[in-house]
Amino acid sequence: MRCGLCVNSCPTYLLSQSEPESPRSRVQSLRKVLSEQQVLTGAEQQHLANCLQCRACETVCPSQMAYAAAFDQAQNQLAPSQASWTSRMGFALIDHKHWRQTLLPLLTLYLRTGLQQPIRASGLLKKLGLAEAEALLQSPSLSPLHRLYPIKKSRLRGRVALFTGCLAEHFDRPVQLAAIKLLNALGYEVVIPHDQVCCGAIHQHHGRNPQALLAKNAEVFYNLEVTAVLYSASGCGAMLSEQLAPDTETSGWLLRHLYDINDFLLQHWPDQLRLAASNLTVAVHEPCSQRHVLKNQHNLYLLLGKIPHLQLTAVSENTICCGAGGSYMLSHPETADKLRRRKQQQLSNSGADLIVSSNFACRYYLNASQTDSSLKVLHPLQLLADRL
Ligand code: SF4
Numbered sequence: 452m453r454c455g456l457c458v459n460s461c462p463t464y465l466l467s468q469s470e471p472e473s474p475r476s477r478v479q480s481l482r483k484v485l486s487e488q489q490v491l492t493g494a495e496q497q498h499l500a501n502c503l504q505c506r507a508c509e510t511v512c513p514s515q516m517a518y519a520a521a522f523d524q525a526q527n528q529l530a531p532s533q534a535s536w537t538s539r540m541g542f543a544l545i546d547h548k549h550w551r552q553t554l555l556p557l558l559t560l561y562l563r564t565g566l567q568q569p570i571r572a573s574g575l576l577k578k579l580g581l582a583e584a585e586a587l588l589q590s591p592s593l594s595p596l597h598r599l600y601p602i603k604k605s606r607l608r609g610r611v612a613l614f615t616g617c618l619a620e621h622f623d624r625p626v627q628l629a630a631i632k633l634l635n636a637l638g639y640e641v642v643i644p645h646d647q648v649c650c651g652a653i654h655q656h657h658g659r660n661p662q663a664l665l666a667k668n669a670e671v672f673y674n675l676e677v678t679a680v681l682y683s684a685s686g687c688g689a690m691l692s693e694q695l696a697p698d699t700e701t702s703g704w705l706l707r708h709l710y711d712i713n714d715f716l717l718q719h720w721p722d723q724l725r726l727a728a729s730n731l732t733v734a735v736h737e738p739c740s741q742r743h744v745l746k747n748q749h750n751l752y753l754l755l756g757k758i759p760h761l762q763l764t765a766v767s768e769n770t771i772c773c774g775a776g777g778s779y780m781l782s783h784p785e786t787a788d789k790l791r792r793r794k795q796q797q798l799s800n801s802g803a804d805l806i807v808s809s810n811f812a813c814r815y816y817l818n819a820s821q822t823d824s825s826l827k828v829l830h831p832l833q834l835l836a837d838r839l
């Protein structure tokens with residue numbers, strides 16, 4: 452319709468105030484590729500590449516324009532850009548668990564032995580194109596999670612599995628432990644299969660085929676004899692919910708048994724389980740994957756309501772991306788950083804004591820440049836588990 456209702460919802464338009472950086476313009480480029488088989492100009496391709504794929508434009512469009520689906524379809528028809536060696540290395544690490552496990556102790560040494568400062572100062576990271584990625588490094592947890600977190604048989608209500616994907620086990624350990632603590636308290640033993648793999652979201656964003664990863668995860672979880680598979684990162688959940696094939700046995704099973712852990716806890720919360728009160732004022736940063744894809748953010752507010760006296764405060768521009776955008780923080784560091792600063796200002800203006808967010812990438816990115824400890828972003832599960 453070209454009505455323009457989506458224009459002001461778009462982060463790249465808000466920053467640039469330029470029509471070619473708006474969804475309306477990008478949709479026209481997609482139409483040219485998909486309906487008219489036209490070749491895009493270099494500038495048009497660049498404007499498409501600048502898109503965060505946050506999908507805020509989908510949420511507001513009165514025509515229910517399926518932007519992400521069109522974008523993925525068009526991406527397959529555009530000439531593939533030559534992947535840099537750093538990007539190839541990143542995908543290799545995501546795809547090969549044993550390579551990650553080899554690298555983790557080296558990364559820990561690098562971060563903890565004082566090597567970081569001289570290597571940064573040498574300029575080597577810039578020359579290798581690794582400066583942006585290096586600035587985001589955070590210390591990993593080295594030991595693996597256990598395969599099973601049991602509870603006493605007398606309290607057992609069921610057995611569920613946790614989806615940790617490729618990074619959460621080592622880079623989001625406090626959240627995984629909070630999830631296990633809460634699930635155990637509700638009467639569920641927790642299984643964490645070590646052969647699960649990445650959800651494939653980053654692959655999808657880069658025009659790579661995620662089907663092998665989806666099929667592998669479906670097979671791994673199908674064989675576990677659990678009643679539910681729970682994810683704590685809304686980005687992974689959005690990917691799995693949309694891309695798993697409903698009509699094959701293992702993928703269809705995973706799709707039917709897949710839940711956002713926030714939703715699962717809310718649905719299965721026993722009346723007798725009371726949490727300790729808190730006087731904190733908390734702001735909820737709503738990830739794009741939660742707000743524009745899963746559309747279940749309201750359940751999170753209800754779940755946080757289980758903490759007596761907790762105050763929830765509004766954040767303005769909660770519909771706008773924080774800049775993380777999957778791997779956007781690495782591919783477009785300057786735009787991503789502008790969006791992060793804008794988000795941090797909004798979060799600061801909310802006056803909250805603490806921020807919570809249900810997506811790993813948002814928390815990781817917002818915390819990576821955080822000097823103000825009151826703006827630290829936790830997963831809501833950490834807050835809930837702390838009040839048990
Ligand atoms: S994508 Fe939707 S909201 Fe945007 S201009 Fe087209 S019809 Fe309007």
Ligand code: SF4
Pocket residue numbers: 460461462463464473474477501502503504505506507508509518
């Ligand atoms: S997905 Fe996000 S960045 Fe891309 S056009 Fe839509 S609103 Fe803009």
